[in-house]
Amino acid sequence: MTTSTTILRTLSDEEISISRDFAAPRELVFDAHTKPEHVSQWLLGPEGWSMPVCEIDLRPGGAWHYVWQHVDGERMEMHGEYREVVRPERIVNTERWGDEWPETLHTVTFTEQGDTTTVTQVVRYPSKDDRDAALATGMMTGVERSFDLLDQLLAQAQ
Amino acid sequence: MQTDPLSATFAALADPTRRAILARLIEGSATVKELSAPFAMSGPAISKHLRVLERAGLIKRGREAQWRPCELDAAPLKDVTEWADRYRKFWDASYRRLDSYLDQVKEKDHDD
Numbered sequence: 001m002t003t004s005t006t007i008l009r010t011l012s013d014e015e016i017s018i019s020r021d022f023a024a025p026r027e028l029v030f031d032a033h034t035k036p037e038h039v040s041q042w043l044l045g046p047e048g049w050s051m052p053v054c055e056i057d058l059r060p061g062g063a064w065h066y067v068w069q070h071v072d073g074e075r076m077e078m079h080g081e082y083r084e085v086v087r088p089e090r091i092v093n094t095e096r097w098g099d100e101w102p103e104t105l106h107t108v109t110f111t112e113q114g115d116t117t118t119v120t121q122v123v124r125y126p127s128k129d130d131r132d133a134a135l136a137t138g139m140m141t142g143v144e145r146s147f148d149l150l151d152q153l154l155a156q157a158q
Numbered sequence: 159m160q161t162d163p164l165s166a167t168f169a170a171l172a173d174p175t176r177r178a179i180l181a182r183l184i185e186g187s188a189t190v191k192e193l194s195a196p197f198a199m200s201g202p203a204i205s206k207h208l209r210v211l212e213r214a215g216l217i218k219r220g221r222e223a224q225w226r227p228c229e230l231d232a233a234p235l236k237d238v239t240e241w242a243d244r245y246r247k248f249w250d251a252s253y254r255r256l257d258s259y260l261d262q263v264k265e266k267d268h269d270d
Contacts, residue, residue: 006250020253024260032256042255045248
């Protein structure tokens with residue numbers, strides 16, 4: 001089993017990326033991200049969650065819908081629409097978690113080098129002109145800035 | 159728009175002047191006059207930013223704002239870092255599971 005790191009980067013005020021290497025062929029990694037029988041086995045986050053609903057209509061304009069259930073009864077839901085599907089290279093889709101968060105646009109690319117497949121998700125928050133932009137932009141900038149501020153606070157506390 | 163505490167923190171941090179004010183307060187408490195010194199802004203404009211920071215719980219101020227120094231309150235910043243950390247943890251935990259799942263699938267394909 002590989003021990004790879006999940007890397008989260010801030011690309012701009014509106015974009016972050018999450019990337020990760022896998023020791024498996026690209027087709028397999030792509031299918032693991034797009035076939036419900038695979039997705040529901042691993043896209044579960046921390047311990048205690050299962051995925052009772054995993055619906056994927058993998059074509060431009062097709063919808064997807066995930067529901068997670070925690071052992072303590074809590075439920076989480078996420079849904080969106082596919083904009084672009086190029087097996088096994090690229091998926092573009094929208095994503096929405098409940099009404100309090102703005103809809104995000106995700107571009108997932110799968111690149112293969114030797115025995116390693118790299119999956120990179122670029123998450124784009126709504127543009128600055130959007131109604132929710134101040135909040136969304138502040139979200140990512142804020143995250144980065146608050147890490148900086150915390151670093152400084154911790155350094156000062158020592 | 160309804161604002162939960164986390165959204166209020168994000169909104170407060172979205173502005174560069176407010177981030178600069180917070181960075182200044184890391185060095186220690188300061189008066190409104192001291193805080194406005196680096197900016198080409200009027201006292202009332204700075205006070206407006208301070209009110210946003212205060213509502214977000216990022217700073218504490220005395221009742222007589224002109225005289226009493228402002229102080230940084232780091233608790234909401236911890237909420238933001240926890241939020242980002244949860245996002246990263248969700249994917250990290252899922253991807254760890256995917257590692258072993260892919261190994262299983264590869265083995266099964268091999269056996270077939």
